[in-house]
Amino acid sequence: MLAVACGSNPSDSATTAGSTAAGDGAAAGSAPAGPGASGSTAAGAASSTPTSTGSGAASTESTTTKADGKTTTTKQQSSTSTTKATEPAPFVVSGPASATTVALTFHTNGDLNQVKAVLDIVEKRNAVLTAFIVGNWLDANPSMGKRLLDGHHELANHTYTHPTFEQLSPANMLSEITKCRDAIAKVSGSGGRFFRLSGTDDGTLKPSNAALLAAATAGYAGVAGFDVDPLDYKDPGSQAVIDRTLQQVKGGSIISLHMGHAGTIDAIGPILDGLAAKNLQPVTLSQLVGVK
Numbered sequence: 472m473l474a475v476a477c478g479s480n481p482s483d484s485a486t487t488a489g490s491t492a493a494g495d496g497a498a499a500g501s502a503p504a505g506p507g508a509s510g511s512t513a514a515g516a517a518s519s520t521p522t523s524t525g526s527g528a529a530s531t532e533s534t535t536t537k538a539d540g541k542t543t544t545t546k547q548q549s550s551t552s553t554t555k556a557t558e559p560a561p562f563v564v565s566g567p568a569s570a571t572t573v574a575l576t577f578h579t580n581g582d583l584n585q586v587k588a589v590l591d592i593v594e595k596r597n598a599v600l601t602a603f604i605v606g607n608w609l610d611a612n613p614s615m616g617k618r619l620l621d622g623h624h625e626l627a628n629h630t631y632t633h634p635t636f637e638q639l640s641p642a643n644m645l646s647e648i649t650k651c652r653d654a655i656a657k658v659s660g661s662g663g664r665f666f667r668l669s670g671t672d673d674g675t676l677k678p679s680n681a682a683l684l685a686a687a688t689a690g691y692a693g694v695a696g697f698d699v700d701p702l703d704y705k706d707p708g709s710q711a712v713i714d715r716t717l718q719q720v721k722g723g724s725i726i727s728l729h730m731g732h733a734g735t736i737d738a739i740g741p742i743l744d745g746l747a748a749k750n751l752q753p754v755t756l757s758q759l760v761g762v763k
């Protein structure tokens with residue numbers, strides 16, 4: 472199936488509002504409040520506390536020890552917990568400008584071999600990415616959830632059916648987010664920390680309040696934009712993807728890329744080489760913006 476482009480009318484004229492919002496690791500000024508549960512941790516703040524997903528008392532944490540001895544703590548989120556948030560989720564365009572790290576973020580659906588090809592290249596270089604997953608793709612291919620987790624990548628929410636998100640009613644916005652959240656939770660035990668809108672042209676343009684509220688209600692610590700956009704989904708050729716990415720990238724950048732495009736597969740190795748030459752290390756989005 473053809474991967475749906477994230478946008479179709481890129482513009483350079485948008486404001487950069489929010490581009491420094493993550494400054495010290497705090498995702499933005501307003502963190503999504505818990506749904507009235509006392510002691511709910513403000514998510515999105517650059518604290519060392521686990522992110523409250525807004526699910527309040529419906530959440531439970533579990534600690535698991537893997538075969539390799541590593542212990543991980545995951546938050547199990549009730550799939551039915553969608554108490555309406557009163558504060559919008561913070562919008563994140565980039566991490567701290569002082570960072571020596573960047574986040575490779577991928578629209579994730581489409582041909583499995585193409586997805587695996589990207590993962591193989593990234594993992595061979597001991598790098599990680601953040602997969603913004605289209606939920607119906609994950610439901611159809613649950614083994615890919617394990618594949619992503621095995622590679623230590625971050626799983627994030629990119630709606631269930633990849634609609635033009637801002638055209639949805641608030642109820643449908645919430646449904647798109649929660650269905651994808653629940654698909655991710657089925658394979659990883661949590662719905663992830665970040666949501667990204669589908670069908671948007673500009674990664675620096677702040678989403679509508681309705682969209683940010685829906686994300687907070689679904690329990691997300693932040694809504695992720697991006698400051699580096701090589702427009703790889705338009706298939707401009709791998710060299711253009713490489714050049715645009717490396718020209719735009721700086722410390723703290725969130726790079727937008729897409730699974731399912733041959734030119735992107737060919738570009739990812741040289742992009743990783745270029746980042747290394749700039750002494751920029753790819754980390755997960757949560758690591759970049761300090762959300763644990």
Ligand SMILES: [Zn+2]
Nearest residue numbers: 476477578669
């Ligand atoms: Zn997309």
